Amino acid sequence: METTSPVERLLRGIAITLVCLFFMFPIVWIVLMSFQTNETILRVPPSVIFAPTLENYTALITGKLETAAGTLDIDFMGNLWNSLFLSTASVAVGLVLGVPAAYAFARLKFRGSEDIAFTLLSFRFAPPLLVLLPLTIYFQQLGLANTYGGLIWVYQLIVLPLILWIVRGYFEDIPADIEYAYRIAGHDFWSTFRRIALPLAGPGIAAAGLLSFIFAWNNFVFALVLASADKQPVTVGALAFVTASGIQYGQVAAGIVLSIAPTFALALYAQRYLVEGLSLGAVKG
Amino acid sequence: MTTAATDQPRRRRFRVSRRVLPYLLSLPALLTCIGILIPFLTAVIYSLQRYRLSQPWARQFNWGENYLNFFTDPAFWNTLKVSVTYAFLTVTVELLLGLGIALLLQKRNRTNNFISIMLLMPLMTAPALAALMWKLMTNPGFGILSYFATLLGIQDFNWASDPQTAMLTVVIVDVWVYTPFIMILLLAGLRSLPPQPFEAAALDGVPRWFVFWRITLPMLTPFLLTATLFRVIESIQQFDIIYAMTQGGPGDTLTVFQVEAYLNFFQSTNVGRSAALLMILWAITYVLSNIFIKNWLRLREKQRGNA
Amino acid sequence: MTITLKNIRKAFKTNTVLEDVSLSVATGETLVLFGPSGAGKTVLLRLIAGVIEPDGGEIHVNGQNMAGVEPEDRGIGMAFQNFALFPHMDAFANIAAPLTARHQSKAVMKDTVEKVARLLKIDHVLHHKPKELSNGQKQRTALARALSAAPSILLLDDPLRNVDAKLRFEMRLELPRLLKDQNATVIYVTQDYKEAMALGHRIAVMNGHGIQQIGTPQDIYLSPANTDIARLFGDPVINLLDVVPERRDGRVAALISDTAIPLLEDYVPQIGQACILGLRPEALRFVPEGTPGAIPVEVEAETPLNEKTVTLALTLRGREIMVSRPAGTPGPTSGRAHIAVDAASAMLFDRASGRRIAPVHKIIRKEEVA
Numbered sequence: 001m002e003t004t005s006p007v008e009r010l011l012r013g014i015a016i017t018l019v020c021l022f023f024m025f026p027i028v029w030i031v032l033m034s035f036q037t038n039e040t041i042l043r044v045p046p047s048v049i050f051a052p053t054l055e056n057y058t059a060l061i062t063g064k065l066e067t068a069a070g071t072l073d074i075d076f077m078g079n080l081w082n083s084l085f086l087s088t089a090s091v092a093v094g095l096v097l098g099v100p101a102a103y104a105f106a107r108l109k110f111r112g113s114e115d116i117a118f119t120l121l122s123f124r125f126a127p128p129l130l131v132l133l134p135l136t137i138y139f140q141q142l143g144l145a146n147t148y149g150g151l152i153w154v155y156q157l158i159v160l161p162l163i164l165w166i167v168r169g170y171f172e173d174i175p176a177d178i179e180y181a182y183r184i185a186g187h188d189f190w191s192t193f194r195r196i197a198l199p200l201a202g203p204g205i206a207a208a209g210l211l212s213f214i215f216a217w218n219n220f221v222f223a224l225v226l227a228s229a230d231k232q233p234v235t236v237g238a239l240a241f242v243t244a245s246g247i248q249y250g251q252v253a254a255g256i257v258l259s260i261a262p263t264f265a266l267a268l269y270a271q272r273y274l275v276e277g278l279s280l281g282a283v284k285g
Numbered sequence: 286m287t288t289a290a291t292d293q294p295r296r297r298r299f300r301v302s303r304r305v306l307p308y309l310l311s312l313p314a315l316l317t318c319i320g321i322l323i324p325f326l327t328a329v330i331y332s333l334q335r336y337r338l339s340q341p342w343a344r345q346f347n348w349g350e351n352y353l354n355f356f357t358d359p360a361f362w363n364t365l366k367v368s369v370t371y372a373f374l375t376v377t378v379e380l381l382l383g384l385g386i387a388l389l390l391q392k393r394n395r396t397n398n399f400i401s402i403m404l405l406m407p408l409m410t411a412p413a414l415a416a417l418m419w420k421l422m423t424n425p426g427f428g429i430l431s432y433f434a435t436l437l438g439i440q441d442f443n444w445a446s447d448p449q450t451a452m453l454t455v456v457i458v459d460v461w462v463y464t465p466f467i468m469i470l471l472l473a474g475l476r477s478l479p480p481q482p483f484e485a486a487a488l489d490g491v492p493r494w495f496v497f498w499r500i501t502l503p504m505l506t507p508f509l510l511t512a513t514l515f516r517v518i519e520s521i522q523q524f525d526i527i528y529a530m531t532q533g534g535p536g537d538t539l540t541v542f543q544v545e546a547y548l549n550f551f552q553s554t555n556v557g558r559s560a561a562l563l564m565i566l567w568a569i570t571y572v573l574s575n576i577f578i579k580n581w582l583r584l585r586e587k588q589r590g591n592a
Numbered sequence: 593m594t595i596t597l598k599n600i601r602k603a604f605k606t607n608t609v610l611e612d613v614s615l616s617v618a619t620g621e622t623l624v625l626f627g628p629s630g631a632g633k634t635v636l637l638r639l640i641a642g643v644i645e646p647d648g649g650e651i652h653v654n655g656q657n658m659a660g661v662e663p664e665d666r667g668i669g670m671a672f673q674n675f676a677l678f679p680h681m682d683a684f685a686n687i688a689a690p691l692t693a694r695h696q697s698k699a700v701m702k703d704t705v706e707k708v709a710r711l712l713k714i715d716h717v718l719h720h721k722p723k724e725l726s727n728g729q730k731q732r733t734a735l736a737r738a739l740s741a742a743p744s745i746l747l748l749d750d751p752l753r754n755v756d757a758k759l760r761f762e763m764r765l766e767l768p769r770l771l772k773d774q775n776a777t778v779i780y781v782t783q784d785y786k787e788a789m790a791l792g793h794r795i796a797v798m799n800g801h802g803i804q805q806i807g808t809p810q811d812i813y814l815s816p817a818n819t820d821i822a823r824l825f826g827d828p829v830i831n832l833l834d835v836v837p838e839r840r841d842g843r844v845a846a847l848i849s850d851t852a853i854p855l856l857e858d859y860v861p862q863i864g865q866a867c868i869l870g871l872r873p874e875a876l877r878f879v880p881e882g883t884p885g886a887i888p889v890e891v892e893a894e895t896p897l898n899e900k901t902v903t904l905a906l907t908l909r910g911r912e913i914m915v916s917r918p919a920g921t922p923g924p925t926s927g928r929a930h931i932a933v934d935a936a937s938a939m940l941f942d943r944a945s946g947r948r949i950a951p952v953h954k955i956i957r958k959e960e961v962a
Contacts, residue, residue, distance in 0.1 A: 016389055019386055027410075128524075133559060138327070172589070180643040182678065184641050200679065242417060
């Protein structure tokens with residue numbers, strides 16, 4: 001397998017280049033757009049030579065869009081904040097709920113534990129609108145419509161299964177004898193959980209947290225159905241942004257860049273765990 | 286030797302019996318999810334009712350009528366056709382492309398690792414935002430891809446706004462977002478295969494196409510199966526990309542299940558039909574996800590065994 | 593502290609591990625659980641430690657029923673076969689774990705840990721994490737952790753299993769002294785019969801879901817309850833020869849190489865029955881031709897071991913027989929030779945059941961012990 005002819009190496013090189021071009025080009029292009037004004041964006045033919053400007057970003061950050069029709073207020077920073085808050089809070093709640101449950105499923109095999117674990121997993125695969133549409137009506141009645149609390153609850157639909165199944169794997173990997181040894185040394189169940197199980201599963205818990213943050217951040221449909229403008233995260237907010245009148249394309253691009261940058265950064269940081277997270281804990285990278 | 290107080294009765298704290306403990310630990314998670322089961326049951330009921338938000342007074346059980354109507358409803362068959370076409374196209378292309386890229390990057394070295402991490406970026410992009418990015422690139426006025434199309438001699442290539450090419454466009458976006466998913470799973474799979482069969486084959490001078498078909502592919506099957514099923518389940522439910530790109534249009538070109546259900550609910554306020562559509566989609570994904578979970582479990586056991 | 597087990601049963605799913613196990617250990621006694629892997633020794637220890645619960649039966653410690661008593665309240669020290677050190681804590685914290693649970697002051701803790709560590713010669717690595725310790729140091733750390741709170745009951749699960757031969761040899765010499773100083777009731781699990789014989793006041797032989805025999809090392813070596821146990825103890829392994837006792841010159845005797853070996857006691861019921869004669873290799877010796885009762889054999893091969901020489905010979909019927917003699921003493925290396933049997937050490941087993949028939953006077957059945 002080691003003998004590769006020059007022709008083959010060339011073909012491989014071309015193939016990899018094409019692949020990279022296809023997958024990287026849109027990101028590069030949008031980043032370039034975000035530093036341009038409408039004039040340079042609308043040039044025909046398009047060109048990569050332009051005087052970069054930070055106007056788009058300053059407009060987004062200050063919330064004042066200069067359009068032909070006048071100044072338009074747009075609360076893109078609010079969307080960013082919503083994304084940050086909703087994702088962080090959902091992950092925090094998910095960890096508090098999910099980690100003890102993962103431990104129960106991993107260690108204390110109890111009646112029905114597998115069935116429950118699978119039911120939780122199958123939520124991950126049900127059509128979200130099936131739950132969301134009736135929820136809009138319930139949320140109206142419960143006063144949860146357009147509240148952070150309601151959204152965070154619904155976000156558990158994606159966050160919980162992920163945390164549960166990844167962290168469970170990490171708990172299963174701790175030799176039971178280590179926990180037994182700590183119990184026998186005289187420590188009760190809770191301090192064993194706190195001082196042995198939690199620290200030893202720490203990397204897994206961190207990975208599950210980071211990944212579920214990414215998934216929560218990228219979610220679109222929950223907030224589309226359940227949130228009004230003031231609670232919307234960037235995924236929904238950016239869409240509304242495009243349809244706003246007299247749009248500055250550079251600002252849309254800048255908005256997209258700001259919205260995807262956090263997940264990119266986290267993904268780079270957590271790349272070691274990505275495979276595991278994407279396969280819901282089945283495959284280790 | 287030491288004078289530790291082993292025989293002193295130790296401080297007794299509140300203790301939970303062993304039988305109750307696991308339930309106590311998993312209860313909060315369970316309650317959260319039961320909260321989600323209630324709307325599911327509601328959806329079942331809605332699907333059996335004539336229920337329009339605009340005519341709440343006319344709400345009543347019509348039992349299977351919503352479902353029966355589907356048989357003679359061309360819009361439903363269109364939805365089914367569009368959803369299946371979308372799932373089939375996206376998953377096929379992603380599988381072939383993902384496998385190809387995984388094979389290209391199989392060898393562990395710095396360049397390959399770097400490229401594979403870079404290629405993950407589309408997957409880390411929110412699908413709705415990805416659709417938006419492609420919308421900017423396919424804008425007939427200034428979109429770079431529209432410009433490329435003119436360079437290739439295709440005038441007025443309208444991408445998502447043309448019924449002829451709308452499907453192609455959203456499929457490209459889906460492929461852009463999700464191929465890395467298949468790629469990274471298969472890459473992990475390829476790299477976890479035991480080297481011995483390959484070394485033996487190389488020693489015996491077995492041709493490489495033969496190695497691929499007879500050794501690589503069979504050993505990769507559990508990964509291929511898991512990745513494919515995972516994607517089929519998600520793809521047949523795709524909402525974000527299509528909604529963000531065209532809202533199901535132009536016309537009914539892209540009214541896949543969830544988009545059609547969303548539009549039924551919020552635009553035509555036909556809750557009954559919307560719920561029935563989603564129930565059918567749920568039935569499809571339920572069957573698929575059961576097959577998937579079985580496979581996924583087997584893969585999980587095997588991978589944990591290796592670890 | 594006494595430990596008493598009454599009719600303990602334990603199964604994992606449909607896989608029975610322990611069936612009706614009863615056992616008692618006296619205060620200050622070291623009882624060795626000996627047996628092949630899978631015999632349920634480790635499971636028994638875990639039941640006593642309280643980390644798993646029996647399906648049936650009772651465990652009493654000092655007369656108190658342990659049902660429902662959590663492991664942390666049993667006041668037991670335990671060392672695991674795979675050490676089970678806490679990987680994120682250094683050796684000091686590992687050894688101190690039983691002391692932190694007992695809310696001891698920092699100073700007392702430091703004192704105690706250092707004392708145990710000195711005793712086990714690991715005082716120089718106290719601030720290393722387990723992964724920076726050698727196997728021997730890990731083993732000593734695990735042992736130190738079990739000992740640090742001076743528990744009155746010590747459960748040692750094959751602590752020498754995963755250490756190299758040299759250290760195992762040293763520890764086998766050190767451990768009895770260490771355990772004696774602790775004055776604890778000890779249950780020690782091992783698969784090594786030498787360790788069992790060196791450490792145990794009594795040995796409980798476990799095999800096939802339960803305890804097959806309990807007795808002093810001497811008892812078990814000299815009068816094993818069955819052929820399985822006879823085979824497990826002794827190196828080289830005991831010679832087991834199929835025989836059918838018959839009456840010769842007014843006594844019951846077994847024939848080897850057509851030579852009658854008189855059995856010490858008269859077992860009339862065994863005459864004509866299929867039996868197995870057990871002869872320890874060290875109970876056989878080479879004698880000059882013509883010695884009364886000498887068995888003619890053909891010498892096949894000789895294996896010098898450190899302190900002894902083992903000769904493999906064939907009887908006239910072609911059955912293998914091993915003879916052991918102290919290294920350096922003369923013996924035949926090939927050809928025809930003769931061996932004499934020390935009739936007092938010969939054992940007789942029933943061939944169908946494998947149970948011992950003779951010697952009869954040392955039979956200790958498990959019911960009598962329990």
